[in-house]
Amino acid sequence: MTQVSMVVNGTAxxxxxxxxxxxxxxxxxxxxxxxxxxxxxxxxxxxCLVHVDGLAVKSCTMFAREAQDAEVATxxxxxxxxxxxxxxxxAFQTHHGLQCGFCTPGxxxxxxxxxxxxxxxxxxxxxxxxxxxxxxxxxxxxxxxAVFAASGQDVAQIAAE
Amino acid sequence: MYPFEITTPLTIDAAVQxxxxxxxxxxxxxxxxxxxxxxxxxxxxxxxxxxxxxELQSIAERDGQLCxxxxxxxxxxxxQTAQYPALAALAVDIGDPAVRNRGTIGGSLxxxxxxxxxxxxxxxxxxTIVTNARAIAADDYFLGMFETALDEGEIITEVRFPIPQxxxxxKFTQPASRFALVGVFVARFADAxxxxxxxxxxxxxxxxLDAETALSQAFSAQALDGLTVPTEGMMDDIHGTPDYRAHLxxxxxxxxxxxxG
Ligand SMILES: Cc1cc2nc3c(=O)[nH]c(=O)nc-3n(C[C@H](O)[C@H](O)[C@H](O)COP(=O)(O)OP(=O)(O)OC[C@H]3O[C@@H](n4cnc5c(N)ncnc54)[C@H](O)[C@@H]3O)c2cc1C
Ligand code: FES
Ligand code: FES
Numbered sequence: 001m002t003q004v005s006m007v008v009n010g011t012a013x014x015x016x017x018x019x020x021x022x023x024x025x026x027x028x029x030x031x032x033x034x035x036x037x038x039x040x041x042x043x044x045x046x047x048c049l050v051h052v053d054g055l056a057v058k059s060c061t062m063f064a065r066e067a068q069d070a071e072v073a074t075x076x077x078x079x080x081x082x083x084x085x086x087x088x089x090x091a092f093q094t095h096h097g098l099q100c101g102f103c104t105p106g107x108x109x110x111x112x113x114x115x116x117x118x119x120x121x122x123x124x125x126x127x128x129x130x131x132x133x134x135x136x137x138x139x140x141x142x143x144x145x146a147v148f149a150a151s152g153q154d155v156a157q158i159a160a161e
Numbered sequence: 162m163y164p165f166e167i168t169t170p171l172t173i174d175a176a177v178q179x180x181x182x183x184x185x186x187x188x189x190x191x192x193x194x195x196x197x198x199x200x201x202x203x204x205x206x207x208x209x210x211x212x213x214x215x216e217l218q219s220i221a222e223r224d225g226q227l228c229x230x231x232x233x234x235x236x237x238x239x240x241q242t243a244q245y246p247a248l249a250a251l252a253v254d255i256g257d258p259a260v261r262n263r264g265t266i267g268g269s270l271x272x273x274x275x276x277x278x279x280x281x282x283x284x285x286x287x288x289t290i291v292t293n294a295r296a297i298a299a300d301d302y303f304l305g306m307f308e309t310a311l312d313e314g315e316i317i318t319e320v321r322f323p324i325p326q327x328x329x330x331x332k333f334t335q336p337a338s339r340f341a342l343v344g345v346f347v348a349r350f351a352d353a354x355x356x357x358x359x360x361x362x363x364x365x366x367x368x369x370l371d372a373e374t375a376l377s378q379a380f381s382a383q384a385l386d387g388l389t390v391p392t393e394g395m396m397d398d399i400h401g402t403p404d405y406r407a408h409l410x411x412x413x414x415x416x417x418x419x420x421x422g
Contacts, residue, residue, distance in 0.1 A: 002167075019167040019208075020198075043196050046259065055236075055262040061195045062263060065167050066212060113258065131339065132257025 006067050008033070009077030017064050023057075024048045026064035027074060035075035035105045039134065046133035049106040050074045056113035058132075075105035078112070088112055088150040095155065097146030099137035106133050111147050120151050123158055162198045169210045173217070173318055177293045179209045180314040187211055187316055189232060189268035192260050217267065217318060226289075227324055231267025231317040238266060247328035247421070248286075251278050251346070254332060256339050267317040273365055275306045275396065276340040280366035282330065283320060284357035285346035291319040306365045325350050327380075329421035331413040333360075335400050342400055343409040345369075347417040349380055356414060361406045363394050372414050382415040 005014040008031060015030045027033045027050070039047030041060050048060040051073040078086050085093065088111050098104045107130070114121060114129045121129065126147045127140070135143060145155045167188070170176040179185055184206035188194055197203050211217055217232030220241045227245050229238060239253040239261065255261055255269075255278055269279040270290060283290065283299045290297045292315045302310045311317070325348040335342040341360035348355050354376040356369045375384040390410045395403035 018164065020162050020164055022195075041199065043192060043260070046257070049259055056259045057262050058259045061191055063167060063191070063195075065169070066191075066210060068169075110258070129258055132259050 002065060004064050004068055006070050006072055008072045009074060019063070019065055021064045022060055023050070023052075023062045023064045023067055023072075024059035026067075027059060027072075030064075033074050033076050037102055037105055039102065039106075044132075044134065045103070046106040046110060046130075047103050049109045049133065051109060051113060054113075054116070056110055073109070073112075075108055078108060088115070088147075091146040091150035092143070095142050095146040095149055097138065097143040103133060103135040103137075107135065107143060111150060114147070115151055120153060121147070123148065163201060163204045165198075165205050165208055167208045167210055169213045171213050171215070173214060173293055173316070176209050176211060176214060176316060177314070179207065180316065182207055183313070185209050185314075187271070189265040189271075190234060190263035192256070192264040193268060193272050193274070211265075211267070211316070222324075223321075225324060227322040229266055229320045229322070231270075231319060232265050233267075235261035235264050235266070235269075245322060245324050245328070247325075247330055247346070247348075248282055248322060251282055251330040251332075254278070254330075254334075266320055270302075270320065271309065271311060271317055273303055273307055273309050274340065275362070275365040276335070276338070276342070276344075276360040277366075278330065278332065278341055278344055278359065281341075281344050281346035281357040281359040282322070284366050284368060285328070285348040285355045286322045286325060287348075287350075287355060288323070289321040290317055291321060292317050296321075300368075303366050306363060308365070323350065327421040329417040331417040331420065333409055333413060335360075343406055343413060345410060345413040345417050347376070347414060347421055349376070349421060353377060354380060356417075358390075358410050358414075361390075361395055361410055363396055369410065369414065376418065380418065382418050385411065385415055385418065 001016045037047040039045035043061040050059045052070050149155050186205040188208040188210045217230040219230045235252045235255045239249050242249040288299045290302045328348040330346045332344040333342045343360040346357045356372045359366045390407040392403040392407045395406045
């Protein structure tokens with residue numbers, strides 16, 4: 001057991017965990033932040049994507065210990081304090097960028113990371129950036145539209161496929 | 162996963178010390194090792210995390226060589242390697258953004274996956290793999306699938322890439338894994354051309370010497386006309402037959418030569 005401290009969605013947290021605890025299990029089981037999902041557990045699908053010190057990482061492929069003293073952001077910290085959806089979440093709703101919603105926390109966190117680096121991405125940049133985020137429902141097109149809209153661009157520019 | 166402890170040394174010396182324990186293993190980005198641990202294919206007692214070691218994080222140009230610390234992530238290499246654009250382009254095409262934010266060049270070269278990208282860059286560039294104990298020429302470093310010249314407890318500290326006049330990495334991506342189905346790295350130096358192939362051979366990364374000879378005489382796609390790679394020893398799996406891989410090598414080498422210019 002080792003004591004791990006980090007800041008999650010702006011709140012300092014501190015727990016004793018076994019060294020082999022994955023960050024995703026720390027978030028879900030110790031902190032009960034179950035918005036971060038486990039889709040594959042083999043580093044492929046991106047459902048577990050969170051930010052560690054501002055960088056997108058797969059929380060199923062990082063140990064909680066390695067986030068010692070880091071700032072971690074998860075889907076639970078994305079909505080505004082009054083509970084209203086942020087621009088990315090709202091765009092996913094408006095453009096039907098989700099069906100079952102299982103992949104959505106990872107998609108929203110990946111989008112947030114993308115827009116920080118590239119505020120006005122092209123359709124190609126969006127598809128490339130989301131390569132590590134799998135969705136089994138939507139066929140991706142509406143996700144790409146939602147990201148495009150969240151960046152303040154006119155979705156009419158994206159051809160229907 | 163079997164239970165283990167994690168230690169977080171802050172210096173190379175402390176890490177080497179911790180690795181004296183026979184049951185210890187280095188942990189870099191974890192993008193290969195953590196899936197391996199989950200599959201219970203490894204059972205270390207101690208993981209020696211290298212991520213806190215500042216000495217492993219630098220990227221600098223020295224004597225015409227690009228010196229990359231073993232702990233540099235694919236994302237940082239892509240951002241900070243304007244001196245060697247073909248290497249930066251290779252890094253930016255590894256996996257996906259989250260893998261690139263954690264995965265490191267040292268981890269990739271230590272693992273020596275037969276379909277990994279960096280081994281091709283290191284071999285084609287005639288890079289030197291520097292460890293805590295010695296400097297190993299790339300030609301002596303890659304010993305076969307997942308096999309390297311590294312000794313037990315030895316860690317890579319730096320990789321030194323001579324910077325070629327022109328280079329290009331042509332990768333045919335296997336879309337499910339995002340590794341190379343086949344990848345060819347071509348590097349043209351003042352006195353030689355080197356061609357390294359990944360994703361194809363059962364022995365891991367290798368140099369295509371016939372292509373090197375032809376390209377040293379004339380650096381053009383036409384110089385490769387008629388050259389073929391023997392299919393013996395090529396990997397055979399659901400993604401490609403030996404014939405298919407051998408064919409891809411020739412096609413990708415031409416593409417790399419044209420793109421390198
Ligand atoms: C979805 C996905 C897609 C990927 N796509 C690609 C791709 O397209 N191309 C590609 O090349 N790779 C790809 N990878 C692999 C990725 O690049 C890994 O990051 C890399 O192979 C291992 O680096 P790491 O830092 O994560 O090492 P780790 O997983 O931490 O370690 C790997 C091995 O190296 C050892 N090790 C680590 N650092 C050192 C060191 N400094 N000295 C000695 N031994 C060390 C460890 O003990 C372990 O055995 C992909 C991985 C994933 C999950
Ligand atoms: S659960 Fe982490 S990548 Fe799928
Ligand atoms: S909405 Fe169901 S997996 Fe994406």
